[in-house]
Amino acid sequence: MSVFVKICGLRDAESVIAAVDAGADALGFVFAESVRKVSPEQANAVMQNISAHVQRVAVMRHPSDEEWQVVLDEFEPDVLQTDVEDFAGLDVPPHIRRWPVIREGNSAAVPESHHVFVYEGANSGAGETVNWSRAAAIAGRGRMILAGGLAAENVAEAIETTKAWGVDVSSGVESQPGQKDVELIRQFIGAVRAAEIG
Numbered sequence: 001m002s003v004f005v006k007i008c009g010l011r012d013a014e015s016v017i018a019a020v021d022a023g024a025d026a027l028g029f030v031f032a033e034s035v036r037k038v039s040p041e042q043a044n045a046v047m048q049n050i051s052a053h054v055q056r057v058a059v060m061r062h063p064s065d066e067e068w069q070v071v072l073d074e075f076e077p078d079v080l081q082t083d084v085e086d087f088a089g090l091d092v093p094p095h096i097r098r099w100p101v102i103r104e105g106n107s108a109a110v111p112e113s114h115h116v117f118v119y120e121g122a123n124s125g126a127g128e129t130v131n132w133s134r135a136a137a138i139a140g141r142g143r144m145i146l147a148g149g150l151a152a153e154n155v156a157e158a159i160e161t162t163k164a165w166g167v168d169v170s171s172g173v174e175s176q177p178g179q180k181d182v183e184l185i186r187q188f189i190g191a192v193r194a195a196e197i198g
Helices: 011-024 040-047 065-075 084-088 131-142 155-163 183-196
Strands: 004-008 024-029 055-059 079-083 097-103 114-122 145-147 166-169 174-176
Touching: 004 055, 004 145, 011 024, 011 040, 011 183, 040 065, 055 065, 079 084, 079 131, 084 097, 114 131, 114 166, 131 145, 131 155, 145 155, 155 166, 155 183
Parallel strands: 004 024, 004 166, 024 055, 055 079, 079 097, 097 114, 114 145, 145 166
Antiparallel strands: none
């Protein structure tokens, strides 16, 4: 089974190119308060000349519709990723895919569907590992992207334990908070691909 890989919290062209060259399926740009926050213009600039098959993900948390519309217009994402309850107040065009974030402990919010959803802890980008047994229990409800505390060293075990459809990494491929490490990006995606074969 091919595992979907998202590299999140990108801020510079070097990291974007490294992630794409290593085989990332999606790139996440954070427009919420974070050490990884970028402006829509910055995100758009580092995505120039990147193949259209790599999904552009706008990562937000409790945005106003006005904030979302600015990101939509200036970044032109393929996907909006935000907490599951946020979508009710946002005007999301039909061509934009929705990835609701389900926080650990809120599994009742996971829809019984084949849609993509992100499962992570209370604090995004904090390197907090979720309970993989709980994640495994809801993985079959849709296409679950597992996030939180993943790195090259543990991602194979995470995939095996949870049967996640995809994985999402941010702090696990950084040399320091907000600073992506090209080699760690390569190692992480390599570990995922090796786990597929294993």
